[in-house]
Structure formats: structure tokens, C-alpha cells
Amino acid sequence: MLTVSGKCLSCHPQKVEGTKNGKNYSFTKHRCCIHHPQSGMDPIYINTGETPLIPDKFYKIMVRTRPYTVGSGESKEARVELLTYKDHPPQEINPPAAK
16 A cells, blocks of 8 residues: 555546446546645646546545556557555645745
């Protein structure tokens, strides 16, 4: 289990609809951009499920990884998706003190 903390730069909702076991379902999932301003790292995207984050607020998020590949044959590329745990929703935290 990884823990990520930082400022939410943006949150993008996406409507999901489908059928499972003969029953229709519909919900909105969110993909949020998180950046810790003092880390010196690039922003990362985390799929937060049905939990929207508020831009410009700071969060501590427990994440899990899901590896997957895109492409086929020689052009296959490995990627990693970051997802939140359903039982551990993102927690709003105080912004870090400026240096």
C-alpha cells in the first residue's frame, strides 16, 4: 500500500454505464491530478472512484497499483494505474508549511 499526499490540481469526472448479471448500472468515476509542491516531482493522476476531490485542497490518499500494457507485438508498453482503496477514502489535510 502506498500513501500519496499533495494538492489536487484538477478532478475529471467520467460517466460509467454498463450491465452486470443482467442489471444495468450507472455511476460517475473521477480521475484527479495530485501534486506535492515541495516534492520536485511531476504531478500524478489517481483514479479516485466515485470520490471527487476539490481542486486547491490538500489530500492524503492510500493507493494501490494496477499494472497493464498498451499496444501489441513489438510496440507493447507497460504502464501503471494508481487507484484508491474503497475502504480508505482520501483524507483532506492541512497544507504543508512554506519553506
